[in-house]
Amino acid sequence: MAVITYREALRAAMREELQRDENVVVMGEEVAQFNGAYKVTEGLLKEFGPKRVVDTPISEAGFIGLGIGASMLGIRPVMELMFWSFSYVAFDQIVNNAGNIRYMSGGLINCPIVIRGPANGGTNVGATHSHTPEAILASHPGIKVVCPATPYDAKGLMKAAIRDNDPVYVMENTILYNDKGEVPDEDYIVPLGVADVKRVGTDLTIVAHGRAVITSLKAAEILEKEHGVSVEVVDLRSIRPLDEETILASVRKTHRALLVEENKPFCGVDAQVAYIIQAKAFDDLDAPIGRVSSIDAPQIYCKRMEDEQLPHAARVVAAALKVLA
Amino acid sequence: MAKPAVLTHPESLKKPAGPSEFAKHPVNAALSKAEKVALYTKMARIRHFEQRCIRTYQQGKIGGFLHLYVGQEAVAAGTISLLGKHDHIITGYRDHGHGLMVGMSMNECMAELTGKVTGCSQGKGGSMHYFAPDKNYWGGHGIVGGQAPLGTGLAYAVKYKGLKGCCLAYMGDGAVNQGAVHEAYNLAALWDLPMIFVIENNGYSMGTSQERSTAHPGCLAKRAEGYGMAWDVINGHDVYEVRAKTDAAVKRAHEESKPTVLEIFTYRYFGHSMADPDKTYRDKEEIKGYRENKDPVLLFENELLAEGVLTPATRDAINEAAMAEADVAAVFAEESPDPTVADITKHIYWEEDNRGPNSTSRGTIIFE
Ligand SMILES: Cc1ncc(C[n+]2csc(CCOP(=O)(O)OP(=O)(O)O)c2C)c(N)n1
Ligand SMILES: [Mg+2]
Numbered sequence: 001m002a003v004i005t006y007r008e009a010l011r012a013a014m015r016e017e018l019q020r021d022e023n024v025v026v027m028g029e030e031v032a033q034f035n036g037a038y039k040v041t042e043g044l045l046k047e048f049g050p051k052r053v054v055d056t057p058i059s060e061a062g063f064i065g066l067g068i069g070a071s072m073l074g075i076r077p078v079m080e081l082m083f084w085s086f087s088y089v090a091f092d093q094i095v096n097n098a099g100n101i102r103y104m105s106g107g108l109i110n111c112p113i114v115i116r117g118p119a120n121g122g123t124n125v126g127a128t129h130s131h132t133p134e135a136i137l138a139s140h141p142g143i144k145v146v147c148p149a150t151p152y153d154a155k156g157l158m159k160a161a162i163r164d165n166d167p168v169y170v171m172e173n174t175i176l177y178n179d180k181g182e183v184p185d186e187d188y189i190v191p192l193g194v195a196d197v198k199r200v201g202t203d204l205t206i207v208a209h210g211r212a213v214i215t216s217l218k219a220a221e222i223l224e225k226e227h228g229v230s231v232e233v234v235d236l237r238s239i240r241p242l243d244e245e246t247i248l249a250s251v252r253k254t255h256r257a258l259l260v261e262e263n264k265p266f267c268g269v270d271a272q273v274a275y276i277i278q279a280k281a282f283d284d285l286d287a288p289i290g291r292v293s294s295i296d297a298p299q300i301y302c303k304r305m306e307d308e309q310l311p312h313a314a315r316v317v318a319a320a321l322k323v324l325a
Numbered sequence: 326m327a328k329p330a331v332l333t334h335p336e337s338l339k340k341p342a343g344p345s346e347f348a349k350h351p352v353n354a355a356l357s358k359a360e361k362v363a364l365y366t367k368m369a370r371i372r373h374f375e376q377r378c379i380r381t382y383q384q385g386k387i388g389g390f391l392h393l394y395v396g397q398e399a400v401a402a403g404t405i406s407l408l409g410k411h412d413h414i415i416t417g418y419r420d421h422g423h424g425l426m427v428g429m430s431m432n433e434c435m436a437e438l439t440g441k442v443t444g445c446s447q448g449k450g451g452s453m454h455y456f457a458p459d460k461n462y463w464g465g466h467g468i469v470g471g472q473a474p475l476g477t478g479l480a481y482a483v484k485y486k487g488l489k490g491c492c493l494a495y496m497g498d499g500a501v502n503q504g505a506v507h508e509a510y511n512l513a514a515l516w517d518l519p520m521i522f523v524i525e526n527n528g529y530s531m532g533t534s535q536e537r538s539t540a541h542p543g544c545l546a547k548r549a550e551g552y553g554m555a556w557d558v559i560n561g562h563d564v565y566e567v568r569a570k571t572d573a574a575v576k577r578a579h580e581e582s583k584p585t586v587l588e589i590f591t592y593r594y595f596g597h598s599m600a601d602p603d604k605t606y607r608d609k610e611e612i613k614g615y616r617e618n619k620d621p622v623l624l625f626e627n628e629l630l631a632e633g634v635l636t637p638a639t640r641d642a643i644n645e646a647a648m649a650e651a652d653v654a655a656v657f658a659e660e661s662p663d664p665t666v667a668d669i670t671k672h673i674y675w676e677e678d679n680r681g682p683n684s685t686s687r688g689t690i691i692f693e
Contacts, residue, residue, distance in 0.1 A: 034532030034605060057502035057538040058469050058530060089468065089505065124389035124440070126451040128467035265692045296692045297670045301451030302440030303388050304663050 001184055007177040009151035010040050010116075013158035014078055016187065018048050021076060024162060027054040027067060028080030028117075037082045038118065038177060060086050064115065065093035068167075071113040072101065078162060084119035084171055085131040098167040099142035114161045116170035119147075120211060121262060121299050122310050123174055130299035130306075132262055134171050134209070135269045138240040144168040144192055145239040149213035151181035153237050156190025164192060173211045193241030197250065201232035204320055205250040207273055208260040209236040212311055216260050219316035227317075229324060239269055244276055251281045258290040258323050260311050265293040290323035292316050337560040338590055342619050345628055350569035352407070361634045362643070364406055364564065368398040368622050370647045371422045374431050377651035378421070378438060382599050386659065387438045391452050394422035396594040399621035400525050401426045403567025404493055404589075407575055411483055411490025413461040415476040417497060418453035419525075419593075420465040427460040431654035441661035448664045449672065470496060470503025473522065477509040480520035484582060491519035491578035499530020499538055501545050510586070514552040519578035521571070522549075524588040525561070531597045532606040546588035554584050561591035562619040565628070592619065 004012070017024050030037050032045040032055040045053040056063040060081065067077035081087050087094055098111045121130040138145040144166055148154040154172070161168035198213060199220050208216040213235040220231035234250050236242065251257050257277055259270035274289045295309040337346055347353060356364070375393045382391050394401070401422040405414060416423050424434055429445060437444025438452050445455055455465035463479060466472040476494025483490040500506060501524060513520040524545050528535050536542045549556035555577060559570045567589060574585035592615040596603035629635040635643075671678060676686040 030532055033537075037531070055533060055537065057533075058499045059502045059504065061504045062502075086468065089470070089503065124451070126389065126454050126467060127449075128453070129390075291693075295666075295669050297673050298449075300449050300664070300669050301389070301437075301446070301454070302448035302664050304440065305448070305666065305669055308666050309669055 001182040003180050004151055004183050005177065006148070006151045006154050006172075006179045006181070007038070007040050009155035009183050010158055010172065011042065011044070012183070013155045013162070014041065014044065015047070017078075017159060017162040018044065018052055023074060024076045024078060025052055025054065025070070026078045026080070027056055027063060029056055029058055029082050031055060031080050036080070038174060040177070041080065060090040061093055064090040065097060067113050067115075068093055068098045068111055071111045072109050076112050076114075076162060078114045078116060081115060081117035083129055084117050084133055085129050087115070087133060088131070094137070094169075095140055095143070099140045102166070103142055110165050111167045112165045113167050114158075114170060115167070116158070117172060118174040119171035120173040120175060121294065122211070122306060124301065124303040124306060126301040127298035132171070134239050135263055135267060137169055138269065139267070142167070144241065145171065146192055146237060147171045147210040147239060148237060149176065149210055149235055151179065151183050153190055153196065153235070155183050156188055157192065157237060160189040160192055163189065168192065171210065176211055176214070179214075190237065192238045193243055194237065195243035195246035196235045196237055197232060197246065198235045199231065199233040201230040201254065203230045203254055204256045204258060204324055205232045205234060205254045206258045206260055206316070206320070207234045207236065207247055207270070209239060209269065210262060212260045212262050215311055215313055216316055218313040219320065222313060222317050223320055227321065229320070231320065236269070242272070244280070247273060247277065248281050251277055252284045255284055255286040256323050257285070258292065258316070258320050260292045260316055262310055263293055264296050265291070266296065268293055287323050290319045292319045334590060335558045335560045335566070337563060337566060342562060342624055344631065345563045345565040347563065347565040347569040348628065348632075350565065352568050352572040353565045358634050361629055361632075362639070364402060365625055365629055365635065366643050366647070367426055368402045368564065368625060369644050370431070370650065371398045371401070371425050372622050373644065373647040373651045374425060374434065374654070375421060377648070377655055378435070379595075379599070381435065381438065381655050381658070387452070389451055390418070391438065391599040392419040392597065393593070393595045394419055396615065396621070397525060397527060397561065397591045398422055399564040399567050399625065400495075400523070400561045400589050400591050403564040404523060404571045407568060407572055408461070408493070409490070411488040412575070413463060413479045413483065413490065413492040414495070415463040415472045415479060415492065416465065416495035417469065417472055417500065418465070418467050419497070420453065420455045423495065424455045424457060424462060424465070427457055427462045429455065429457050429460065429462070431650050432657045435651075435654035435658040436661050439658040439661075440663065441658055442664045442668070443657070443661040447668070447672070470500045470506045472496065473500070473503070473506040473509040474512070477513050477518060477520055480513065480518040480578075480584075481516065484519055489579050491521060491575060493521045493523050495523045495525055497530055498524060498526040498528065498535045498545060499533065501548070502538060510549070510552045510554065513584035514554045517582045518584055519582050520584040521574045521578060522584070522586045524586065525591055526588050527591050527593045529593070529597070529606065531601065534606065544588065546586045549586035554586055556586040556588070559587055559589040561589035562621045562624055564621060564625050591621075
């Protein structure tokens with residue numbers, strides 16, 4: 001096992017898949033010569049050359065659509081969006097084309113495309129650059145969405161995404177890029193749709209994804225030390241497909257659930273999770289399901305206030321205590 | 326407008342920089358001494374404000390993205406200096422220079438960068454999202470190319486209201502490859518809108534040189550022909566030339582209600598943003614060459630010294646005052662308060678901020 005960063009884990013996944021399958025192509029703005037706006041693709045151009053690692057103009061609708069088209073003919077494009085916020089100018093391609101082609105062709109055409117890039121707030125860049133569209137995109141059948149929180153999951157999910165035969169949208173987080181963690185040396189994947197219990201506990205289940213997992217783990221520490229509460233943290237890892245069983249098994253054990261996400265609350269991922277829990281584990285619940293999301297407003301620029309807007313450990317602890325009361 | 330088949334650069338850019346050929350152009354000849362000094366002062370203010378921002382950023386008081394306008398001052402200064410009451414502007418995220426040009430104060434601009442409630446957008450927009458609608462400045466837009474259709478809409482509204490005005494939408498050499506820009510071009514031409522698309526060609530979009538991003542790279546403005554629009558190329562290091570050629574586009578908008586694409590050749594001295602180490606895609610000699618030979622502030626300064634409009638003493642006084650003003654702004658920004666947590670959910674909806682018996686909205690609109 002090597003200890004590497006989340007960024008290196010993503011890069012290793014792309015590198016290994018570029019080596020494994022000659023149809024894999026990495027494409028996006030500044031991914032090649034500039035080595036990536038966030039250096040995720042650093043060194044790939046040097047190793048694989050300009051046929052496999054391609055710089056694009058600032059034409060998201062064009063190059064994402066092109067990637068979808070190429071995937072229909074068997075290319076396996078791994079498209080970088082400098083930010084998922086920029087996916088909005090390519091929304092038609094991402095949703096209408098990638099998400100519907102297989103269905104509308106009665107299963108004749110597949111879109112094995114990966115679109116990846118950061119989707120997070122917390123970096124003081126204001127409303128246009130801080131979107132977290134996992135819920136919006138996952139609400140479209142035909143599309144798969146994953147949100148890794150650790151280097152291990154980042155690598156395993158990225159490799160699974162590249163091998164998957166459907167459109168998979170990988171939402172990363174710039175704040176996690178430097179986080180370190182153990183990653184196996186040998187080939188592995190993390191299958192889409194398998195949640196991970198990141199911390200075992202008995203009194204409360206916290207369900208989270210992306211950086212909210214890290215926040216929840218911090219909150220769990222505080223709850224244990226300062227309040228003597230044993231918290232289980234379930235990391236969804238994958239939004240669609242969603243691992244209902246792991247969520248339900250945890251709730252059946254702890255009888256209390258708190259859902260934490262960095263999305264805005266309205267129709268967030270956790271709205272769906274809450275529905276599943278109440279529909280399938282209602283009798284196991286000892287308290288109403290709690291929820292922490294970002295304060296419901298476009299992302300504020302002011303850094304101090306943005307840190308308040310996003311879920312943070314203190315807010316998660318307070319919400320947990322309410323569910324436990 | 327007969328043009329050579331492949332025109333890459335404005336004629337004046339092919340020669341070593343010297344006295345401006347456009348000094349005697351009517352729109353420049355009409356400037357009084359005081360107006361010339363004022364124009365120079367504005368350019369110097371942009372330069373010193375931006376340089377003060379670097380310090381504030383390095384002190385950790387500005388975070389996020391900070392895109393500087395240093396080197397490009399003559400573009401905003403030249404174009405905006407021509408505008409009147411019914412003329413509007415809109416730009417991308419490299420928006421400080423335009424803000425100062427329309428008359429925003431250094432205080433509100435600096436305070437916005439530090440996220441303070443005294444900022445032009447109350448700490449909600451940040452560096453990429455300046456706004457001053459009272460000064461006909463409609464932002465400050467973070468998404469590349471998004472301002473082009475918006476600007477076209479401003480031009481549409483001006484025409485709809487029967488006003489003699491226009492809109493200038495600024496964008497970079499990379500932005501011309503966004504689909505929205507092309508859709509805006511077509512609309513502006515199809516509907517004869519008083520619109521001026523200003524391409525600030527600084528040679529690079531982040532780490533991508535203009536040649537690497539654009540098919541038919543010889544001339545970005547020439548794409549206008551595909552939409553039947555007029556176009557021109559401008560040496561953006563010479564504020565007189567910027568004024569002279571932009572004036573023709575403004576007249577075309579005002580008098581004929583026709584759009585124009587202007588490509589203004591310019592250069593940015595610093596990285597794409599403060600996050601760009603600027604080490605890989607261009608060499609230091611290139612930057613040095615522009616700084617030494619084509620600096621727009623320095624060239625205009627020399628012009629005005631030669632004209633006897635400025636003296637070394639008045640020049641120094643102007644620059645010292647601009648530096649002092651930027652220092653004051655930094656202190657103002659430092660001492661200003663943050664927005665509060667309650668402020669986070671303000672300014673989302675007009676109806677929510679102004680609920681009353683005549684509101685057209687009911688129900689929960691901000692969720693927990
Ligand atoms: C739709 C979209 N894609 C990508 C970006 C990221 N981005 C911001 S500025 C920029 C380069 C733009 O270059 P150019 O248009 O030449 O303007 P300049 O920065 O040189 O002023 C890129 C790729 C963005 N903000 N919006
Ligand atoms: Mg540029």
